[in-house]
Amino acid sequence: MAIFLTIWSGYDTNLTIWSRKIDFGATLNIIDKPMRKKDRRAEREKRILGAAEKVFAEAGFGGATMQLIADMAGLPKANLHYYFPTKESLYRQVVQNIFQIWLRAADVFDDADGPAEGIGAYIDAKMEISRAHPAGSKVWASEVMHRAPVIQDYLETTLAEWTDGRMKVIQRWIDEGRMKAVNPRHLLYMLWATTQHYADFGHQIETLNNGPMSDAEWEEAKASVKGIILAGIGVGENP
Amino acid sequence: MAIFLTIWSGYDTNLTIWSRKIDFGATLNIIDKPMRKKDRRAEREKRILGAAEKVFAEAGFGGATMQLIADMAGLPKANLHYYFPTKESLYRQVVQNIFQIWLRAADVFDDADGPAEGIGAYIDAKMEISRAHPAGSKVWASEVMHRAPVIQDYLETTLAEWTDGRMKVIQRWIDEGRMKAVNPRHLLYMLWATTQHYADFGHQIETLNNGPMSDAEWEEAKASVKGIILAGIGVGENP
DNA sequence: GTCTATACACTGATAGAC
DNA sequence: GTCTATCAGTGTATAGAC
Numbered sequence: 001m002a003i004f005l006t007i008w009s010g011y012d013t014n015l016t017i018w019s020r021k022i023d024f025g026a027t028l029n030i031i032d033k034p035m036r037k038k039d040r041r042a043e044r045e046k047r048i049l050g051a052a053e054k055v056f057a058e059a060g061f062g063g064a065t066m067q068l069i070a071d072m073a074g075l076p077k078a079n080l081h082y083y084f085p086t087k088e089s090l091y092r093q094v095v096q097n098i099f100q101i102w103l104r105a106a107d108v109f110d111d112a113d114g115p116a117e118g119i120g121a122y123i124d125a126k127m128e129i130s131r132a133h134p135a136g137s138k139v140w141a142s143e144v145m146h147r148a149p150v151i152q153d154y155l156e157t158t159l160a161e162w163t164d165g166r167m168k169v170i171q172r173w174i175d176e177g178r179m180k181a182v183n184p185r186h187l188l189y190m191l192w193a194t195t196q197h198y199a200d201f202g203h204q205i206e207t208l209n210n211g212p213m214s215d216a217e218w219e220e221a222k223a224s225v226k227g228i229i230l231a232g233i234g235v236g237e238n239p
Numbered sequence: 240m241a242i243f244l245t246i247w248s249g250y251d252t253n254l255t256i257w258s259r260k261i262d263f264g265a266t267l268n269i270i271d272k273p274m275r276k277k278d279r280r281a282e283r284e285k286r287i288l289g290a291a292e293k294v295f296a297e298a299g300f301g302g303a304t305m306q307l308i309a310d311m312a313g314l315p316k317a318n319l320h321y322y323f324p325t326k327e328s329l330y331r332q333v334v335q336n337i338f339q340i341w342l343r344a345a346d347v348f349d350d351a352d353g354p355a356e357g358i359g360a361y362i363d364a365k366m367e368i369s370r371a372h373p374a375g376s377k378v379w380a381s382e383v384m385h386r387a388p389v390i391q392d393y394l395e396t397t398l399a400e401w402t403d404g405r406m407k408v409i410q411r412w413i414d415e416g417r418m419k420a421v422n423p424r425h426l427l428y429m430l431w432a433t434t435q436h437y438a439d440f441g442h443q444i445e446t447l448n449n450g451p452m453s454d455a456e457w458e459e460a461k462a463s464v465k466g467i468i469l470a471g472i473g474v475g476e477n478p
Numbered sequence: 479g480t481c482t483a484t485a486c487a488c489t490g491a492t493a494g495a496c
Numbered sequence: 497g498t499c500t501a502t503c504a505g506t507g508t509a510t511a512g513a514c
Contacts, residue, residue, distance in 0.1 A: 305491085
């Protein structure tokens, strides 16, 4: 059985960049009973990946150190190299995980029977991901900004196919007269940009907002994004 | 007199990350005549800043090395430390330069006499910056994603004041019934997100687009962004 | 499987000749 | 002002005891 609790001592999980300390408030998964080998390995890998996601997001690939990730995960540094042979292999796994979560949000797009429902639900789903996985979104953004050295093949295959498919759906809705004739490609870019902005630029938003966004503020944000974009493509409630 | 030309030998301006080579295609400013001391210093600083902007954008702060920046600028590494004492001071200057360019785009907002003109012109200006200064936009994005260790004070003062001012302008337009009643704050976030996306995620767009965007494609992008957002706030040509 | 100790490469920064 | 040579510190990764 595993107990989740917040640790404030024992490990130093602070990252210092230029004399500003960042407290990760590490939530660590502590084992109180021996597990079966497979479970133990899976649990450790998960813990390492969680710590790595945060550290890569905060410091970038170059700025992240295996030592800090190890401290965050509560393991000796050499242990990381046992589960993930190199820093790059660990990073690669983090990026792939995010990509999967992000792709899964696409399902709501396909299950919908019209643009208002489909695009509205897609915005909701992407906004929820921005809130639940801000670190993952940042790692993804950083990877793309650095010219996708690790996941370029995903961009060229999976993402390209996904984009083509969704563009066809949007074009069909346009042809059926169910939404305004906009450029499907740039509509998709706008959906990605606006929703991921709340994760990637979360620190800027938090600063301008004088603190973290509350539940109500997240609802307001979702409603604002949906309101403007749906009205912008001619399917808003008050067009 | 200064001649601008592209150098392909003499300096190795390639950055290798995990066995993928990135060619910066360095354009270096070569001096063929002695300048006055002040001019020479200004010219060198500008060259260093240009190289630094590219390297910081491509590799992040942690991944960037002074050696690579020096190679890009065509100077010995120790010379960098003469003009900019530390890596951080060089980085700080790069971020500040971008922030100034970015703020200057705000002028069109104030000079306008209505939402269609003001917000339309702001989108145009921000899109032009994304095209002209993609590296700068990426450095800015990276800085904010890493919790703004260097320019936090700018966020809290200059940017906060700018945001408040522009929110008041939008609110006035709403009160005067010249646009739909949307949340001004989230409208601003949407403007930033959509326009900067074309710089920060330029590599992804380029991949999906099978190559760099042409002049016509940039015009199409601008028209798409303006079309959806302006219609979304009720000031489009075909509401 | 886990951890300690360490090898080896590279980085930012500087001293000091010119 | 410029550049060569070099230092001190830190990083990833691994060897080898347990």
